[in-house]
Amino acid sequence: MSADPATIARAAELRALLEHHAQRYYVRDAPEIPDAEYDRLFQTLQAIETAHPELLTADSPTQRVIGKVLDGFAPVRHTVPMLSIRTETDTEASGAEAFDARVRRELALVSDAAPLEYAVELKFDGLAINLRYELGVLVQAATRGDGETGEDVTQNIRTVRGRAGAAGGVPLRLRDCTAAVLEVRGEVYMRRDDFDALNERQRAKGEKTFVNPRNAAAGAVRQLDPAIAAQRPLSFFAYGLGDVQGWAQPVTHSATLDALASYGLPVCADRAVVLGAAGLVAFHRAMGERRDALPFDIDGVVYKVNAVELQQRLGFVSREPRWAVAHKYPAQEQMTRLNAIEIQVGRTGKLTPVAKLEPVFVGGTTVSNATLHNVFELRRKGVRVGDTVIVRRAGDVIPEVVGKVPGVRVDYVPNFRMPRSCPVCGSAAARERGGMDYRCTGGLFCGAQRKQALLHFASRRAMDVEGLGDKLVDQLVDGGLIRTLPELYTLGVAKLAALDRMGGKSAQNLVDGLHRSKHTTLSRFLFSLGIRQVGETTAKDLARHFGALDRIMDASIEQLLMVNDVGPIVAKSIRTFFDQPHNREVVEQLLAAGIQWPEHDGSALQDQAALPLHGKTLVLTGSLPTLSRDEAKALIEAAGGKVSGSVSKKTHFVVAGEEAGSKLDKARELGIALLDEAGLQALLAAGEG
Numbered sequence: 001m002s003a004d005p006a007t008i009a010r011a012a013e014l015r016a017l018l019e020h021h022a023q024r025y026y027v028r029d030a031p032e033i034p035d036a037e038y039d040r041l042f043q044t045l046q047a048i049e050t051a052h053p054e055l056l057t058a059d060s061p062t063q064r065v066i067g068k069v070l071d072g073f074a075p076v077r078h079t080v081p082m083l084s085i086r087t088e089t090d091t092e093a094s095g096a097e098a099f100d101a102r103v104r105r106e107l108a109l110v111s112d113a114a115p116l117e118y119a120v121e122l123k124f125d126g127l128a129i130n131l132r133y134e135l136g137v138l139v140q141a142a143t144r145g146d147g148e149t150g151e152d153v154t155q156n157i158r159t160v161r162g163r164a165g166a167a168g169g170v171p172l173r174l175r176d177c178t179a180a181v182l183e184v185r186g187e188v189y190m191r192r193d194d195f196d197a198l199n200e201r202q203r204a205k206g207e208k209t210f211v212n213p214r215n216a217a218a219g220a221v222r223q224l225d226p227a228i229a230a231q232r233p234l235s236f237f238a239y240g241l242g243d244v245q246g247w248a249q250p251v252t253h254s255a256t257l258d259a260l261a262s263y264g265l266p267v268c269a270d271r272a273v274v275l276g277a278a279g280l281v282a283f284h285r286a287m288g289e290r291r292d293a294l295p296f297d298i299d300g301v302v303y304k305v306n307a308v309e310l311q312q313r314l315g316f317v318s319r320e321p322r323w324a325v326a327h328k329y330p331a332q333e334q335m336t337r338l339n340a341i342e343i344q345v346g347r348t349g350k351l352t353p354v355a356k357l358e359p360v361f362v363g364g365t366t367v368s369n370a371t372l373h374n375v376f377e378l379r380r381k382g383v384r385v386g387d388t389v390i391v392r393r394a395g396d397v398i399p400e401v402v403g404k405v406p407g408v409r410v411d412y413v414p415n416f417r418m419p420r421s422c423p424v425c426g427s428a429a430a431r432e433r434g435g436m437d438y439r440c441t442g443g444l445f446c447g448a449q450r451k452q453a454l455l456h457f458a459s460r461r462a463m464d465v466e467g468l469g470d471k472l473v474d475q476l477v478d479g480g481l482i483r484t485l486p487e488l489y490t491l492g493v494a495k496l497a498a499l500d501r502m503g504g505k506s507a508q509n510l511v512d513g514l515h516r517s518k519h520t521t522l523s524r525f526l527f528s529l530g531i532r533q534v535g536e537t538t539a540k541d542l543a544r545h546f547g548a549l550d551r552i553m554d555a556s557i558e559q560l561l562m563v564n565d566v567g568p569i570v571a572k573s574i575r576t577f578f579d580q581p582h583n584r585e586v587v588e589q590l591l592a593a594g595i596q597w598p599e600h601d602g603s604a605l606q607d608q609a610a611l612p613l614h615g616k617t618l619v620l621t622g623s624l625p626t627l628s629r630d631e632a633k634a635l636i637e638a639a640g641g642k643v644s645g646s647v648s649k650k651t652h653f654v655v656a657g658e659e660a661g662s663k664l665d666k667a668r669e670l671g672i673a674l675l676d677e678a679g680l681q682a683l684l685a686a687g688e689g
């Protein structure tokens with residue numbers, strides 16, 4: 001059936017649109033629409049072309065690997081083309097099964113043949129790079145470009161250092177590798193914490209922020225000024241090979257990656273060898289559950305036939321290998337309509353503009369609120385009510401509006417302005433000189449701040465009151481049952497049971513939870529008070545240094561400055577807090593309610609010297625067999641030691657586990673004592689008995 005004029009026009013329109021967006025994405029590193037939207041347009045065009053092959057043009061975006069060589073970088077012709085891989089977006093099981101079935105069919109395996117072995121890995125969301133090593137020395141790094149010809153970005157790639165203490169740098173020289181030519185392919189990416197810190201720095205400088213880690217990474221790699229590129233924190237993972245000469249490749253993909261790792265190339269530890277479709281499904285599911293907790297963005301997982309010999313038999317079809325497939329997860333960015341902007345009041349009174357969105361499914365959940373950070377950021381992004389915006393939800397972070405989709409505004413919409421008064425309590429709203437944030441000046445008079453203060457007080461790392469959630473706090477504050485923190489401890493079962501959705505049992509549970517929370521530690525208590533600038537670590541430092549609450553409450557600025565990591569701003573904030581009679585009263589009432597901690601808690605100065613790790617600085621790297629990072633840190637601190645993030649001459653011990661990275665190298669370089677978990681336990685035990 002030949003296409004009707006509307007379909008013909010639609011196909012032409014889609015081609016033009018895709019051309020435009022591909023140019024924004026690949027050439028300018030400044031996409032205007034989320035990937036998911038691009039994929040949707042792409043698939044729509046593909047569907048039209050499949051139904052009406054006569055509409056297919058040779059230059060259709062569906063027919064080529066897009067990407068262009070930027071002026072400014074020398075072109076690099078890839079000896080072995082850099083291909084892309086086919087994507088499965090289907091549900092967990094069907095995507096994996098379709099791939100396995102296809103591979104088995106193409107290998108002409110009989111239906112009861114043994115399940116195939118697959119190497120499974122993460123699909124990193126960055127940009128593909130080819131690293132060329134000759135006799136173990138990095139001689140060239142190139143982008144993918146159009147797959148045949150990329151750009152020479154060697155200068156910029158030389159600055160990919162990874163993150164201090166974590167693997168992830170591009171080695172300039174391989175360890176014990178004598179291959180005449182070894183081209184390593186992999187992904188340059190930016191970790192989420194590095195991305196957040198970079199955007200924070202950009203904001204502080206009033207410069208443009210990046211939409212997501214991938215764009216920030218792509219922009220850095222293709223930055224014409226290597227000095228700027230060097231300031232962008234990038235990391236790398238190897239996942240394959242290009243041209244190879246004078247090197248015997250292992251017979252499987254997984255062993256190939258092991259070999260690369262042994263040369264000092266960063267290879268992601270989250271990979272496995274699995275059997276059959278069931279193994280693929282299990283990996284897809286397991287990584288889907290861990291996705292938010294990973295330190296970097298992934299957009300899916302990749303399945304590869306493990307045996308190199310089978311890969312060769314399978315070969316390629318239209319620039320895609322038949323032996324590999326990417327299986328995607330729900331997109332972390334979507335477009336939706338900005339319906340309204342509201343102001344949210346935080347624990348410290350900070351007023352945050354929050355986007356009220358047309359609900360949209362992003363990053364695996366439905367999102368209808370997203371932060372706009374502050375009014376300056378909002379202005380810079382140029383978003384106004386009614387616009388189509390891009391929402392991002394990645395990791396455990398709060399969803400945010402990262403930008404808007406260019407479009408014509410039909411109606412006049414005024415620019416958003418911050419209110420002069422707090423929308424919750426009506427107190428004046430003020431901006432600190434030079435700061436970006438507006439704050440409500442109402443303090444605990446403000447219902448919103450009171451709610452947040454209660455939630456913080458009860459939170460797991462503070463007083464750890466079980467059963468006190470935000471719905472309940474809303475009721476307690478809005479119903480006038482609680483005005484101050486100490487009043488929490490006056491709540492009885494009868495009063496609580498009368499509240500909405502609170503039976504006698506949950507009321508009793510909360511009362512029990514409150515009772516249990518009274519036995520705490522000095523540092524938790526300090527942290528729970530919500531003193532500005534006093535986070536968990538500072539609270540611990542204060543408790544350890546002073547050993548007793550009254551000594552902290554009465555400490556002078558000079559005395560406070562003696563504490564580890566306490567600077568003038570923190571010291572002033574602590575002093576200001578305890579100078580307010582009303583805050584001292586809150587503390588007294590809480591103590592009167594029965595809150596207590598062991599006398600020696602935080603180990604007063606004199607006890608410190610007796611602790612086994614007193615005065616020692618330790619660095620943790622890699623993963624330990626039984627202890628989590630937090631547990632190891634807690635044990636070391638309890639034994640009087642300090643945990644530092646980086647290795648220096650002042651480090652006493654480096655505790656190294658599996659996958660220990662550059663910290664271990666540094667420790668060896670500096671000749672610092674190394675411990676494994678058992679060694680650490682032995683040191684800790686030295687103080688017992």
Ligand code: IVH
Pocket residue numbers: 083084085086121122123124125127128129186187239240302321324326
């Ligand atoms: S393998 C011939 N493995 O995804 C197979 N690619 O189209 C070549 N990617 O932009 C690709 N993680 O940069 C492979 N573990 C992984 C990957 C991966 C991310 C990217 C790659 C390319 C796209 C594949």
